Amino acid sequence: MKNLYITEKPSVADSFASVLGIEINKSDRSRGYAENDNAIISWCYGHLVTLAYPEVYDPAYKSWRVEHLPIIPQEYKYEIVNNAGAKKQFEVIRKLMHREDVSMIYSCTDSGREGEYIFRLVYQESKTNKPAKRVWISSQTEDAVRRGIEEAKDIHAYDPLARAAYCRAKEDWLFGMNFSRIYTCRYGKELAARLKEDKRSVIAIGRVMTCVLGLVVERELEISNFVPKVHYGIMASFLSQASGIAYKGKWQPPKNKGAEPTVQPGEDEKYFSKEEAQAIIDKLNGHEATVKKVEIKVKKEPPPLLFNLAELQSEANKKFKLPVDETLEIAQRLYEKKLISYPRTDSRVLSTDIISEIPKVLNGLYKNSAFKDAVIRIKDFGKLAIDKSAKRFVDDSKVTDHYAIIPTYVATDLSRLDADSRNVYSLIVKRFLAIFYPAAEYNTVKVETEIKGEIFVTHSKTLKDLGWKEIYEVTPAKNEEELSASPIHLLTKKEKCEVTGLEL
Incomplete structure (x- = not known):
């Protein structure tokens, strides 16, 4: 007796064939399977079986009419994918499943919901009653495949996954078949007129597709309706009197006191107008600055998580x-x-x-x-x-x-x-x-410089130990803070500074 192994596609069958001691030649590719004394291997081309279209339930459904909706089958029907290659391969697998010398069937499709669905439909439509096992692997190496075959579980252990796959497919069918028809019936002619087409346009609606399209449209509308707003900040240039360090600081608007920014009705963000920012500069011109705080920390950054x-x-x-x-x-x-x-x-x-x-x-x-x-x-x-x-x-x-x-x-x-x-x-x-490297270490410095009650902040970040960044560098985020190249860690609290510039 032989075991029959079904993979999701021909390329994956090669991995299993090498473990099973089967050599797949050109002739085997043509006939759709290969075998030796102990095993048979065959393959799908992705989905070979699919849910039937509405007209299979009732020929009247060939005509898209509002009065037919909603179409909700009491019992769902399936059919072989309308493709010569798919039909031929399904028939090959069906006959293999019914061969008298086949005692066990192994599902070797991709280890996931969709792979489970692909095999279950073929198994279901072949009308076989032979036992089946599920091979669950996370890589195609020979060791993984061999272990997967050895540890294969009864197919019924994966029934919850199969039910999830069937439910997802039925949901997609109900959503797509019904909403595509109602929208086409209601708005197809209007859309065709706008597009200057002779025939009524088909408006395809999908559970995922339409939601994604909605997000794209929403984002596009945000971009097209965006009104640029000019707002101003203040950058001060300093020269420390004791250490001679030149550096710049960005003004931190006061939270509870000082100038109140201009706010347009209905806006969430607060923006300072050019006049308001200039008023701050005029108030600070000619005054000396003092280093209010120098905060030095060593920060560790662990390696990033692995990829999904x-x-x-x-x-x-x-x-x-x-x-x-x-x-x-x-x-x-x-x-x-x-x-x-x-x-x-x-x-x-x-x-x-x-x-x-x-x-x-x-x-x-x-x-x-x-x-x-x-x-x-x-x-x-x-x-x-x-x-x-x-x-x-x-x-x-x-x-x-x-x-x-x-x-x-x-x-x-x-x-x-x-x-x-x-x-x-x-x-x-x-x-x-x-992930095997140590954490990257940084020296981070934050300096607060005060001019007549207004605070200017300067940040610096220097890499102390590369750690994992020796092998991998994450693409930086667009909104990372502006860092100073000056040795601001040498500044001291209460150090006096000359203000060499204030600019918008």
Whole structure:
């Protein structure tokens, strides 16, 4: 008897085939499966089965009419995706599931809600009654695949996930089919007239698509309706009389006393007009300044959390201007090449069960010349900073289906990757390596200088110890405070300063 393994796509089947001792040749690709004496492997092309369109329930629904709405099936119907390749592959899998020599079916689709849904529909529509197990893995390495097969659970252990997938699909269907029809019936002709089209326009409404479009429109309206407001601040230039240090300070408007800013009715923010700011300058001209406070602190900045998909997409866009969908495609390819863990994750921390694999991952990265020195540095630090007690980076309670995106132990020559893939992969590796480095340390200085009761603030921040920034640098935020390059930490309290300039 044989076991049948079903993956989500042909490229993933290769990872399982190598573990199962199956070699997939060109002929196997053509017929849709491969086998040896013990196992059979086949694959989907993503979704092979989908919810049926309304006209399958009632031919009258082919015509979009308001009186038909809402369309709410008592029992949902499914059909094979209307594509020659999908229909052929479904039939291949259906026949394999009914083969007499197949005793167990393994679901090897992506370990997530959508992957669960893809397999369940094929399993359901094949009408097989053979037992099935679920392979749940977070990377495509041979070790992960082998362990996933060995530890596969009965398919019913994942029934809650399957029910969630079915509910999400039905919700999408109800939302899209009903709202698209009502909006098209009500406003399709009007929209066509505005667009100068002959036929009634179809207005597609989707549960996610329409909400996102609404956010885009809302933001666009904010931008187009924005009215620039000119507001003023005051910058003072100082020269300390004792130490001869030249520096600048930004005026801090008083909170409870002094000049009241101009406020337009209905506005939340307060702005100082040019006249009000100039009045402050006139009041301060010709007066001496005094250092009121010098505050020096050492601040530690821990390494950033690991990547989830959203954070990876955001950082890749900031650093490399990559669109979010392209970053996802790159991450998926890297996953299928066994170079990174499962990318479609919401988690930014690791689970305790992966900790034992970390030395192997570091050893794999050591074989890559681009990361060898960083791994040596980590080993020089002594005991690994990440273990089960490192709650910032290891927390089972914060891991959903999959832990954060990290590299695997599979080594690769970066020159064999295209530029974008190389950038994204390096980003993931460096973010991973950074968590083994100590915190970065800064000397922060805040100086308050007073002129006739008005306070001017100066900030300085110098890097004392690179720590994790030796390997990884986060893209700075746009609203980071303005820092002084002057040695303001040498100033002393009550030191007198000459005011060499006041400007708007």
